[in-house]
Amino acid sequence: xxxxxxxxxxxxxxxxxxxxxxxxxxxxxxxxxxxxxxxxxxxxxxxxxxxxxxxxxxxxxxxxxxxxxxxxxxxxxxxxxxxxxxxxxxxxxxxxxxxxxxxxxxxxxxxxxxxxxxxxxxxxxxxxxxxxxxxxxxxxxxxxxxxxxxxxxxxxxxxxxxxxxxxxxxxxxxxxxxxxxxxxxxxxxxxxxxxxxxxxxxxxxxxxxxxxxxxxxxxxxxxxxxxxxxxxxxxxxxxxxxxxxxxxxxxxxxxxxxxxxxxxxxxxxxxxxxxxxxxxxxxxxxxxxxxxxxxxxxxxxxxxxxxxxxxxxxxxxxxxxxxxxxxxxxxxxxxxxxxxxxxxxxxxxxxxxxxxxxxxxxxxxxxxxxxxxxxxxxxxxxxxxxxxxxxxxxxxxxxxxxxxxxxxxxxxxxxxxxxxxxxxxxxxxxxxxxxxxxxxxxxxxxxxxxxxxxxxxxxxxxxxxxxxxxxxxxxxxxxxxxxxxxxxxxxxxxxxxxxxxxxxxxxxxxxxxxxxxxxxxxxxxxxxxxxxxxxxxxxxxxxxxxxxxxxxxxxxxxxxxxxxxxxxxxxxxxxxxxxxxxxxxxxxxxxxxxxxxxxxxxxxxxxxxxxxxxxxxxxxxxxxxxxxxxxxxxxxxxxxxxxxxxxxxxxxxxxxxxxxxxxxxxxxxxxxxxxxxxxxxxxxxxxxxxxxxxxxxxxxxxxxxxxxxxxxxxxxxxxxxxxxxxxxxxxxxxxxxxxxxxxxxxxxxxxxxxxxxxxxxxxxxxxxxxxxxxxxxxxxxxxxxxxxxxxxxxxxxxxxxxxxxxxxxxxxxxxxxxxxxxxxxxxxxxxxxxxxxxxxxxxxxxxxxxxxxxxxxxxxxxxxxxxxxxxxxxxxxxxxxxxx
Numbered sequence: 001x002x003x004x005x006x007x008x009x010x011x012x013x014x015x016x017x018x019x020x021x022x023x024x025x026x027x028x029x030x031x032x033x034x035x036x037x038x039x040x041x042x043x044x045x046x047x048x049x050x051x052x053x054x055x056x057x058x059x060x061x062x063x064x065x066x067x068x069x070x071x072x073x074x075x076x077x078x079x080x081x082x083x084x085x086x087x088x089x090x091x092x093x094x095x096x097x098x099x100x101x102x103x104x105x106x107x108x109x110x111x112x113x114x115x116x117x118x119x120x121x122x123x124x125x126x127x128x129x130x131x132x133x134x135x136x137x138x139x140x141x142x143x144x145x146x147x148x149x150x151x152x153x154x155x156x157x158x159x160x161x162x163x164x165x166x167x168x169x170x171x172x173x174x175x176x177x178x179x180x181x182x183x184x185x186x187x188x189x190x191x192x193x194x195x196x197x198x199x200x201x202x203x204x205x206x207x208x209x210x211x212x213x214x215x216x217x218x219x220x221x222x223x224x225x226x227x228x229x230x231x232x233x234x235x236x237x238x239x240x241x242x243x244x245x246x247x248x249x250x251x252x253x254x255x256x257x258x259x260x261x262x263x264x265x266x267x268x269x270x271x272x273x274x275x276x277x278x279x280x281x282x283x284x285x286x287x288x289x290x291x292x293x294x295x296x297x298x299x300x301x302x303x304x305x306x307x308x309x310x311x312x313x314x315x316x317x318x319x320x321x322x323x324x325x326x327x328x329x330x331x332x333x334x335x336x337x338x339x340x341x342x343x344x345x346x347x348x349x350x351x352x353x354x355x356x357x358x359x360x361x362x363x364x365x366x367x368x369x370x371x372x373x374x375x376x377x378x379x380x381x382x383x384x385x386x387x388x389x390x391x392x393x394x395x396x397x398x399x400x401x402x403x404x405x406x407x408x409x410x411x412x413x414x415x416x417x418x419x420x421x422x423x424x425x426x427x428x429x430x431x432x433x434x435x436x437x438x439x440x441x442x443x444x445x446x447x448x449x450x451x452x453x454x455x456x457x458x459x460x461x462x463x464x465x466x467x468x469x470x471x472x473x474x475x476x477x478x479x480x481x482x483x484x485x486x487x488x489x490x491x492x493x494x495x496x497x498x499x500x501x502x503x504x505x506x507x508x509x510x511x512x513x514x515x516x517x518x519x520x521x522x523x524x525x526x527x528x529x530x531x532x533x534x535x536x537x538x539x540x541x542x543x544x545x546x547x548x549x550x551x552x553x554x555x556x557x558x559x560x561x562x563x564x565x566x567x568x569x570x571x572x573x574x575x576x577x578x579x580x581x582x583x584x585x586x587x588x589x590x591x592x593x594x595x596x597x598x599x600x601x602x603x604x605x606x607x608x609x610x611x612x613x614x615x616x617x618x619x620x621x622x623x624x625x626x627x628x629x630x631x632x633x634x635x636x637x638x639x640x641x642x643x644x645x646x647x648x649x650x651x652x653x654x655x656x657x658x659x660x661x662x663x664x665x666x667x668x669x670x671x672x673x674x675x676x677x678x679x680x681x682x683x684x685x686x687x688x689x690x691x692x693x694x695x696x697x698x699x700x701x702x703x704x705x706x707x708x709x710x711x712x713x714x715x716x717x718x719x720x721x722x723x724x725x726x727x728x729x730x731x732x733x734x735x736x737x738x739x740x741x742x743x744x745x746x747x748x749x750x751x752x753x754x755x756x757x758x759x760x761x762x763x764x765x766x767x768x769x770x771x772x773x774x775x776x777x778x779x780x781x782x783x784x785x786x787x788x789x790x791x792x793x794x795x796x797x798x799x800x801x802x803x804x805x806x807x808x809x810x811x812x813x814x815x816x817x818x819x820x821x822x823x824x825x826x827x828x829x830x831x832x833x834x835x836x837x838x839x840x841x842x843x844x845x846x847x848x849x850x851x852x853x854x855x856x857x858x859x860x861x862x863x864x865x866x867x868x869x870x871x872x873x874x875x876x877x878x879x880x881x882x883x884x
Contacts, residue, residue: 111137114361116390139170146177153181154313158181158703159180196296203278207503219231222266245287251264300331312365370739371383401427404746406429418774437775439751440784443754449482465707487693511605518601524558698740709744710750751775841884
């Protein structure tokens with residue numbers, strides 16, 4: 001038998017006892033083992049030549065082993081380059097496969113090597129495919145290590161899709177790359193380098209609501225009049241300053257007038273409070289990272305050596321801070337290297353480490369025609385001036401469209417070509433021309449919504465589309481209301497994207513505030529939010545006394561709560577309530593310290609605080625919805641916990657620390673964007689669930705595509721927006737927004753407008769959008785082009801017969817008879833003067849008695865007892881109240 005088993009003791013035998021020989025008595029008593037060979041009859045001891053008649057009758061039994069006994073189990077392993085660890089073959093082994101099916105420009109973009117690369121990618125030109133295949137090509141053809149690649153985009157959804165597509169091409173190695181949003185990448189850097197900046201790696205991230213609340217507290221502490229110095233305005237200005245990389249000290253030196261000096265004071269206090277809370281706001285994340293790289297050359301050198309290939313998607317939407325971040329990480333922009341004196345010495349000696357680091361290979365993808373986020377600080381100049389910033393850059397133009405029909409593309413080209421100072425680009429497709437664009441003029445916004453509903457019904461009945469294939473776009477969120485009303489009435493399923501965000505709902509924010517305090521005990525803003533939620537007897541007066549203690553002793557608010565016995569003037573009941581609150585937090589921190597996951601901690605918060613029990617015992621129907629929202633939040637936490645448990649540890653020894661557990665869950669929640677709410681597509685293929693119609697603003701629609709698109713509200717003053725009229729730069733951005741909307745459609749495109757549209761309770765008559773007039777008439781199917789104003793209906797008069805015509809019958813733009821009186825009723829009515837004891841009648845609440853009056857005549861408020869309807873406080877200027 002094979003010598004493989006010579007040194008292996010048989011089962012059941014003591015290895016220290018010598019094995020018996022064939023003639024020993026012990027041999028006869030030894031257990032018999034079945035090795036799986038065929039049974040042999042008496043006298044048949046083996047194959048021919050080895051039986052009793054064989055050459056050696058006393059020879060031990062020998063038999064040749066089957067050649068496939070071990071079935072390759074001891075063969076040499078396959079080459080690692082061809083297989084993953086689990087034995088699955090790599091998806092792409094030949095770099096040439098990555099270029100299959102690409103047009104010449106796409107191939108050139110994938111294969112480019114050397115200096116900076118600008119890919120000007122028109123809508124639907126396959127830019128994501130180019131980006132992902134370029135990453136795979138770097139690994140396959142140029143032997144780039146995965147950890148040397150940094151790919152950045154704007155939304156979590158886009159980053160997730162890019163990560164998945166890269167993983168399909170390169171396999172598990174994709175986990176070693178950084179494929180993320182700007183903010184997520186910066187958070188990873190800041191968590192690794194937090195000690196250099198004076199805070200811990202468990203820092204909190206404030207969203208816009210947290211920032212506004214903290215600014216309000218700062219303004220209050222500075223005794224600033226909220227009417228003269230509104231905190232909301234200050235928050236927006238500070239955000240803009242951070243996007244321009246202007247910190248509080250720099251701005252204090254620039255402030256010239258009293259308003260700017262007050263803003264500088266608020267900005268400085270706001271930043272100090274953030275540092276005390278071990279927190280950063282959303283704008284801090286990028287600004288702080290840029291300042292880190294500029295202040296610590298060793299850190300900048302580390303990341304420049306690490307990320308040798310940087311790819312940026314949607315480059316046209318970058319603001320100044322993001323532009324500088326890319327420049328600092330790549331090290332390749334003109335003027336971004338270490339500064340030198342005339343003698344050749346570095347101004348900053350520590351910067352000499354950067355001199356030897358060659359620039360990273362930078363690739364940016366974008367389209368200036370789709371730059372639509374100027375209101376967020378994005379500057380189109382970043383992409384228009386790319387070749388000036390990087391003089392040795394190569395530019396590749398992608399014009400072939402793989403999404404839309406030629407009719408849709410021709411319309412989009414005709415609109416966008418009206419903008420000046422743009423790089424000439426003409427989208428085209430090898431596909432069919434497709435159906436013409438359907439144009440519709442409704443009498444009012446309700447008629448417009450009804451047309452959309454009827455057309456969706458018709459398409460679904462004909463089998464041309466499903467609800468999940470349809471999107472309705474509008475310029476502002478307020479326009480969604482009428483579509484929702486009509487869709488509910490006719491029974492069409494829909495989803496509003498970008499309306500009231502899930503994570504902005506009160507109950508969700510309350511529970512997340514608890515979690516944030518548990519993750520970061522010194523975080524003041526969420527701590528003060530939950531101090532009396534649910535109500536536990538800690539009122540505003542008690543909170544103010546704790547705050548006074550914190551200010552007097554120069555300690556944090558959390559520390560003041562723990563030293564509540566030292567607070568002057570607090571009632572014993574409030575002191576006891578604060579102590580019980582401290583005990584509650586200590587108990588919940590014990591849950592966190594025990595190693596419980598995010599879902600378990602969230603469940604403990606809901607149970608121990610009594611928050612869930614309070615909602616469940618309520619008779620308010622809205623509280624039932626709030627319970628459902630908390631259930632959804634728990635589901636999100638559980639999903640995160642399960643994904644974290646299934647994740648494999650990083651093999652990169654230099655990998656930056658990634659937040660896990662409760663901190664990781666809160667980081668994920670903090671970085672969620674509107675576009676992450678967009679449904680991935682119709683569910684239940686072939687089943688009853690055919691998806692839902694998607695309602696969203698044009699800004700939210702960026703980066704998406706749908707088979708059927710309705711572009712509504714195409715009127716001057718609505719789209720383009722009223723504030724853009726007469727402003728050339730803003731009007732060009734509105735035109736780019738129209739271009740984005742048009743190119744979201746794959747197969748069918750509808751454009752609609754209303755002759756009459758209500759605004760602030762009054763009717764308005766807007767002419768057709770100028771963008772409609774820019775679409776060639778040959779591309780348009782005017783389904784309904786004549787619509788009369790209400791005053792002319794039934795009288796035989798009509799409006800202009802052209803869909804793009806903006807003048808009503810007779811050229812008049814005034815409101816019809818009857819509308820002016822109705823719309824001006826509140827404005828023109830005399831102010832009501834009431835006194836305590838007066839009897840009044842209300843259109844809705846009925847008879848009532850005035851119990852209190854306060855405020856000046858123009859802004860008077862009355863407290864009125866309406867009996868069974870309860871006591872109401874009404875603003876008399878607008879309330880439909882009459883004195884009896």
